[in-house]
Amino acid sequence: MKIFSKKIQVLLFLLTVGTTLSFAQEKAQPVFKDGKAQIVDAFNTPDKWIREDLFVETTFDSDGDGKLDRMHVDVTRPYQTETEGLKLPVVYESSPYYAGVARGNGDEFWDVNHELGVWGPEHTHPEVIRTGERPIISNSQISTWVPRGYIVVHSSSPGTGLSQGAPTVGGDNESLAPKAVIDWLNGRAKGYTEPYGGEEVKAYWTTGNVGMTGTSYNGTIPLAAATTGVDGLKAIIPVAPNTSYYHYYRSNGLVRSPGGYLGEDIDVLYDFINSGDEAKRARNNKVIRDTEMRNGQDRITGDYNDFWAGRDYLNDMAPMKAALFMSHGFNDWNVMPEHSYRIFKKAEEMGLETQIYYHQNGHGGPPPIAMMNAWFTHYLFGIDNGVEKSENKAYIVREYDDRDNPTPYADFPNPQSQDVTLHLTPGAPGYGGLTLESTSNQGTETLVDNYSFAGEALAQAEFTEHRLLYLTPKLKEDIHISGLPKITVKLASSKPAANLSVWLVSLPWEDGRRTRITDNIITRGWADPQNYKSLSESKPLKPGKFYEITFDLEPDDQVIRAGQQIGLMIFSSDKNFTLHPKPGTELTIDLDGTSLTLPIVGGLTKDKF
Structure with missing residues (x-):
């Protein structure tokens, strides 16, 4: 009788374990094939995604109100991160553009019709009407990455949208702001439900591994964050990033506009993105635009100076450890191809894991999604798919080829x-x-x-x-x-x-x-x-x-x-x-x-x- 009873107990135990395993197998998990994260039906449920926003406290006070600035952050994640305790990595994009930009009539640009060595006539300063409502800052990246098992995070950069602080167009606060968000994702910074006061919010649903991407200014910010050496930022994919505001607005000492924006300068871009708190704009305009930028930008000589050096990310790369996958167009006459090249070569020199993708078109143009997927899959999920072992550092779209079909080369420039x-x-x-x-x-x-x-x-x-x-x-x-x-x-x-x-x-x-x-x-x-x-x-x-x-x-x-x-x-x-x-x-x-x-x-x- 005792032997029979013991057999029954074992059988019941096995049935219980089997039921538990069956239940576990039904839980949604990321799926990988050929070294890339696949779309999972359980994650591809937009009506069930959890969407929330919060305010992450930074280490700086760039608007001078005596309080540490807080950045407005939104989160989009599969519901399983709430119901099943699933923890996932993050794809993060930050921007100064999410809440709207200034719409001038051309008078906001500097007049270029004048002799060299003098200031041109003063230009107008248009105001931004802020757009967007809580909790959604942006929908970018979401449909690509959430169904593949990532959490997507956005933030407005300092002094834009509901983020506090001042826009500085390449100042230190634009590097420290995304760092604070990554610190929060890793439990090292505090987030709150409101811009002032509020209840604390914790990122209990993430592994803490973060990848950043974005195009143009949104591609600059991943590099800015990476130069801080912040732990948790594993990889960045900047697309057509502005890596030096001097190289954007000057060329070998010459006052030169970016292509398509004749007469733009750094103070014009400041006005363009200045969508933050209207009550703070007067102070920020006086301190940042009318003093720091006016004194530093120097439209008379075009010389490189401390103001421009402080907005050149090549000078800040020593702490950087994130893997770098650059993307740019050889015919980008807005943010010119040297912007990616100079950072790519420095990262190579530093021994960072680095690749570059170049196409033959103009501004923008990310790498093929399959390449981005493999990159993030390796660095954020830890899947051994060999991207870091590739003998090819450069992928270049030849003149008549499709952008999804780049030709691999050992490096750029071609070693031959x-x-x-x-x-x-x-x-x-x-x-x-x-x-x-x-x-x-x-x-x-x-x-x-x-x-x-x-x-x-x-x-x-x-x-x-x-x-x-x-x-x-x-x-x-x-x-x-x-x-x-x-x-x-x-x-x-x-x-x-x-x-x-x-x-x-x-x-x-x-x-x-x-x-x-x-x-x-x-x-x-x-x-x-x-x-x-x-x-x-x-x-x-x-x-x-x-x-x-x-x-x-x-x-x-x-x-x-x-x-x-x-x-x-x-x-x-x-x-x-x-x-x-x-x-x-x-x-x-x-x-x-x-x-x-x-x-x-x-x-x-x-x-x-």
């Missing part, structure tokens, strides 16, 4: 690139030559500045005094450029200050025939000849005296097809990017002292012309 120096032969006002041979006594050629002619028109003109254009012979085979072209120009100006613009073009012009934007522009660059010795100290030019200046053009990876000619175009004011001084300034180029260096895969020999 070789610097090839090309020299000039005369031909103004028509076409001069661009050759491998260096010949002495080539003389000088002169152009006359006139901003009313766009660069595209100058490149297509057969004869014009407003630019100098030097062409290679027709290519006998395709040439693959990969890296940073560099130019050395020896020039004299007829005035103490002048714009210097350089385009590298592919001719003949072929509008509309290719898939990429700005088809025939290979790359561009700008510089202030007054900064020929120092980026931080410009000196007026002595009219008629020759100066030598060397600078990089924007990075590129492009195949120039056989039958085309590579053209180096040198001109002065760039209609869509620079200030517009009165036409008539003359730039004289010493041909012997001017050269172009191209990074060409496999090098370049005479037989390729």
